[in-house]
Amino acid sequence: MIAELLLNGIALGCVYSLIALGFVLIFKATGIVNFAQGDIMMLGSFFGLTTIGLWGMPYLLGFVCAVLATAVCGYLFNRLLLQHVVGRPEFQIIMVTIGLGYILRTIAGVVPGWGSLPQRFATPFDGKVDVVFGMPVSQERLVIVLVTAGLMVLLFLFFRFTRVGIAMQAASQNKTAATLVGISVPGVNSLVWALGAGMAGVAGILIAPITFVYPGVGYVGLLAFPAAVLGGFGSLPGAFVGGIVIGLLEVFSGFYLSEWVRNAAPYMALLAVLFIRPSGLFGVRLQKKV
Amino acid sequence: MVAQNTAPASRRSGQMLLLAVVAVLAAAGLPFLINSFFVGVVTSVLIWTIIGLGMVVLLGYSGQVSIGHSAFLAIGAYGHALLIGAGVPFFLSVPIVVAACLAVGALIALPSLRFSGVYLAMATLAFAFIVEAVIGDLDITGGRGGMPVPREKLFGYSLTQTNVLFYATLVLLVGTFLIARNLVRSRTGRAWASLRDSEVAAASMGVGIARYKTYAFAFSAATTALAGTLLAHKVGYLSPDGFTIQQSIEMLILVVIGGMGSLAGAFYGAAFLIILPILLSIVKDKVPSGMGELPGLEAGIFGAALIIFILFQPKGIDGAIRAVLARLKNGTGAGRDDHAGA
Numbered sequence: 001m002i003a004e005l006l007l008n009g010i011a012l013g014c015v016y017s018l019i020a021l022g023f024v025l026i027f028k029a030t031g032i033v034n035f036a037q038g039d040i041m042m043l044g045s046f047f048g049l050t051t052i053g054l055w056g057m058p059y060l061l062g063f064v065c066a067v068l069a070t071a072v073c074g075y076l077f078n079r080l081l082l083q084h085v086v087g088r089p090e091f092q093i094i095m096v097t098i099g100l101g102y103i104l105r106t107i108a109g110v111v112p113g114w115g116s117l118p119q120r121f122a123t124p125f126d127g128k129v130d131v132v133f134g135m136p137v138s139q140e141r142l143v144i145v146l147v148t149a150g151l152m153v154l155l156f157l158f159f160r161f162t163r164v165g166i167a168m169q170a171a172s173q174n175k176t177a178a179t180l181v182g183i184s185v186p187g188v189n190s191l192v193w194a195l196g197a198g199m200a201g202v203a204g205i206l207i208a209p210i211t212f213v214y215p216g217v218g219y220v221g222l223l224a225f226p227a228a229v230l231g232g233f234g235s236l237p238g239a240f241v242g243g244i245v246i247g248l249l250e251v252f253s254g255f256y257l258s259e260w261v262r263n264a265a266p267y268m269a270l271l272a273v274l275f276i277r278p279s280g281l282f283g284v285r286l287q288k289k290v
Numbered sequence: 291m292v293a294q295n296t297a298p299a300s301r302r303s304g305q306m307l308l309l310a311v312v313a314v315l316a317a318a319g320l321p322f323l324i325n326s327f328f329v330g331v332v333t334s335v336l337i338w339t340i341i342g343l344g345m346v347v348l349l350g351y352s353g354q355v356s357i358g359h360s361a362f363l364a365i366g367a368y369g370h371a372l373l374i375g376a377g378v379p380f381f382l383s384v385p386i387v388v389a390a391c392l393a394v395g396a397l398i399a400l401p402s403l404r405f406s407g408v409y410l411a412m413a414t415l416a417f418a419f420i421v422e423a424v425i426g427d428l429d430i431t432g433g434r435g436g437m438p439v440p441r442e443k444l445f446g447y448s449l450t451q452t453n454v455l456f457y458a459t460l461v462l463l464v465g466t467f468l469i470a471r472n473l474v475r476s477r478t479g480r481a482w483a484s485l486r487d488s489e490v491a492a493a494s495m496g497v498g499i500a501r502y503k504t505y506a507f508a509f510s511a512a513t514t515a516l517a518g519t520l521l522a523h524k525v526g527y528l529s530p531d532g533f534t535i536q537q538s539i540e541m542l543i544l545v546v547i548g549g550m551g552s553l554a555g556a557f558y559g560a561a562f563l564i565i566l567p568i569l570l571s572i573v574k575d576k577v578p579s580g581m582g583e584l585p586g587l588e589a590g591i592f593g594a595a596l597i598i599f600i601l602f603q604p605k606g607i608d609g610a611i612r613a614v615l616a617r618l619k620n621g622t623g624a625g626r627d628d629h630a631g632a
Contacts, residue, residue, distance in 0.1 A: 268420060270413075
């Protein structure tokens with residue numbers, strides 16, 4: 001029983017981690033607190049529904065196409081909208097992302113084949129069960145964990161060894177210095193948005209069999225906030241661990257305590273972290289610039 | 291804010307007062323002129339104006355962001371409904387609920403003593419989620435199913451009557467406005483403006499940052515709770531779905547679109563927030579079927595309005611009106627409107 005809860009919690013946590021990672025990536029690079037991250041995840045779910053469900057692409061191909069489409073959307077959001085509010089007060093930028101989320105939800109309700117009713121698309125793992133270490137394990141959950149783990153490794157390699165990855169780090173650490181060595185900071189920021197949106201897209205496709213696909217599914221994305229705060233708000237490994245912790249917290253409190261605790265637990269954890277250790281588990285303290 | 295000193299302060303405030311008195315008298319006459327549906331709409335606008343006043347003080351004057359004020363709206367509405375259900379009269383229940391939220395608001399503002407900006411927004415978001423989860427689970431609030439608001443009388447008139455609730459709201463709004471206006475013009479208001487513009491500068495001038503941030507937060511919590519008590523009578527039935535993050539965000543939309551440079555912005559924003567969906571539903575009825583079916587169109591239009599305002603009119607409706615007024619006053623116009631805004 002505990003093992004099953006553990007796997008469920010980790011699988012759910014992996015999805016939160018992916019959303020939170022994209023969120024923290026964007027925050028670190030551009031300073032934007034992106035309230036539309038959950039709605040971008042929702043967009044990923046719908047792209048998956050389109051490629052795999054409506055167009056009948058093979059799962060893997062459909063998956064990749066949907067993630068790419070989400071990434072392109074992220075790129076465009078920055079290019080067409082958010083780039084133009086950089087330097088405005090923080091609150092105004094937050095409100096722009098909230099507005100963007102509202103618009104995305106409306107669009108999802110209008111596009112033919114999408115709509116406001118919950119839908120689902122078939123995956124190769126539906127109802128299949130593997131036996132791992134003598135325990136029955138739902139393939140769906142296992143895939144979520146494996147894909148997330150794989151992505152983490154890729155992400156690490158990307159930031160460590162590729163030119164673009166290193167440029168992203170440079171641009172987020174010091175804009176002026178990055179510009180001086182020939183990095184186009186706005187261009188790199190758009191790529192960060194593409195990356196962050198792509199990760200939310202992966203989360204959206206992975207979570208679709210569990211939550212189904214509908215315009216309001218993006219509310220799940222709000223759980224990226226407790227995950228990110230738990231991890232220290234500016235730390236990528238922190239966001240990953242924070243997401244897993246939130247997933248476990250939700251599943252275990254829902255099972256052993258009650259429904260309302262399940263809903264409130266991630267936010268109680270958030271408040272507890274803010275009061276006790278605002279720098280989060282990984283100790284990255286943001287300094288306010290004067 | 292207080293920057294525009296083209297006329298002597300006393301004369302300007304005299305004009306303002308006259309204008310406000312005329313507006314209130316005109317509003318008081320409304321129920322004799324329009325039918326009860328529209329009186330209901332105006333009541334909603336006034337209730338949201340009360341919320342807006344708190345939000346303008348919190349965001350526009352003290353520069354703090356809260357994404358959790360739906361919690362205070364919920365505490366106000368549920369607290370009031372439970373109290374009058376227990377036999378406490380309206381006149382006692384409202385002050386109790388408002389005072390309670392003043393205290394809770396001060397308590398919640400504690401995190402703002404330690405951190406700012408995004409962290410405060412996160413803390414308030416968390417608070418709202420927890421309150422929503424608790425209300426959805428308690429027995430006395432009817433859980434997720436909700437509870438009816440008990441009938442209550444004011445001077446022998448039932449608050450279920452549209453006009454009675456309208457006058458009650460109008461009186462409370464005027465009271466809230468006067469308090470807010472005095473606050474922002476006092477030492478407190480100047481302290482808020484100074485810490486909004488630069489906390490470091492404010493602190494070095496001897497402004498107690500923590501204290502004044504707490505004042506602003508507690509004040510906005512109290513006004514939101516007051517609006518909650520009125521909202522309870524307006525809707526007649528409370529359920530947790532009416533007090534979610536969605537409502538918190540609507541409050542933020544209100545101040546962005548209304549403008550947070552002056553208290554008047556609260557009214558413009560509230561009018562926009564309440565009237566736009568009503569206009570939309572009228573338009574939907576007129577349009578041939580199919581077009582009107584679009585689900586969630588309202589949210590999309592709010593989102594688009596939000597983005598358009600921030601990109602092109604960040605001072606909101608209030609800023610636009612003041613720019614026009616300044617231009618009319620100066621005749622030649624050019625260059626003066628910049629001084630009018632925040």
